[in-house]
Amino acid sequence: MGSAMLGRLKEAEELLVMMKMEKGCVPNRRTYNCLVDGHCRVGEVDTAKSAVSRMKEEGIEPNVVTLNILIKGMCRHHGAGSADSFLIDMEKEGLKGNVVTYMILINAYRNVNNIEKVMHWFDQMVEAGCSPDAKIFYALISGLCQARRDHDALAMVEKLKRAGLSLDLLAYNMLIRLFCDKNKADEVYEMLTDMEGAGLKPDSITYNTLISYFGKHKDFESVHRIMEKMREEGLVPNVVTYGAIIQAYCSAGKMSKAMEVFNDMGSHSKIFPNTVIYNSLIKAVCKLGNLKEALSLKEDMMKTRVRPNVETYNALFKILKDKNQIETVLELMDEMVKNSCEPNHITMEVLMKLLPEIGEAKNLKKFLQGYSVASSTEKYAPLF
DNA sequence: ATAGGGTTAG
Secondary structure, three states: OOHHHHHHHHHHHHHHHHHHHOOOOOOOHHHHHHHHHHHHHOOOHHHHHHHHHHHHHOOOOOOHHHHHHHHHHHHHHHOHHHHHHHHHHHHHOOOOOOHHHHHHHHHHHHHOOOHHHHHHHHHHHHHOOOOOOHHHHHHHHHHHHHOOOHHHHHHHHHHHHHOOOOOOHHHHHHHHHHHHHOOOHHHHHHHHHHHHHOOOOOOHHHHHHHHHHHHHOOOHHHHHHHHHHHHHOOOOOOHHHHHHHHHHHHHOOOHHHHHHHHHHHHHHOOOOOOHHHHHHHHHHHHHOOOHHHHHHHHHHHHHOOOOOOHHHHHHHHHHHHHOOOHHHHHHHHHHHHHOOOOOOHHHHHHHHHOHHHHOHHHHHHHHHHOOOOOOOOOOOOOOO
16 A cells, blocks of 8 residues: 555645635544544554644644544554553543444454453443443454353353343354354353344354364264254355365265265355365375375366365375375475465475485475475576 | 444364
């Protein structure tokens, strides 16, 4: 971004000067807030602050909107920590935040998974006499679910209900997901019942979450029962539904079942397998030591233009190492480079073990720099 | 055009 936007900001500043020169055309607080926001959006937080000083000099006091614009800008460009201390300073000067102010901070800390700070600012908000609205509660419940804090999440649900508010489908889905992760079936059912009582119907995300849960526990009877119910409700299985079922069969070692669902996908529906689904299958056949099948699935991906990702290659590197197929490792390393697929620490771990076979560190370094390793004459542009 | 938000398969 930057230059074009910065250019327009310069125009805005010039316009402001012109406004001041014309009689009866006085920039007001809104004018300044717009300008402050513009500077914040391009990351010029300091310029934004000096615009605030200028507005003060002209006798216009910044309001809570000005404060929120700055807090948001600081969170975005300087991190939540700086916005945090800035608000504390502002509060000392008597400027009070509102629900929006706390929402900005709560979400900033939620985004970096700092749940302590999320809770801290929720408490601060209540202490400051702000009554939280449903959106605030949803943000908090989301943060608590992400942090896997099921008890705290339920406590927050209680607070929301006491405030006369209720959960929506999205919030229920997050909670159901959390209880599935924690393997708390009773709580899952409780949520589903509660949801029904609130007049909310499960959507495909709810169903997919449940299918994945029962799949993980190899309870295929429940998986099918839920799929049946899903169809009765007029919901169509999507790529995630199929992915969950295929993954379930894979982890149960039922490869023929997994392949059956996989093959049915394209023919019985217009839903086609994606990278996640191919990876489930490739990982499963690798685990069974079936290199040929793994490579053929990867070829199938290339043919159907489903992009392999780093997980695909890592699974293949592992089995190729076990089977001592160095030539293929080198070929796949080149293919990764060609497809701009970035290696990760797992890739490096596997390849490091193959160092002598790959031809010492030289080739690994070339690989990392984006050069061909299979044939030393070929050369690609460095990609990483 | 003055400020705020969250979900599913590996």
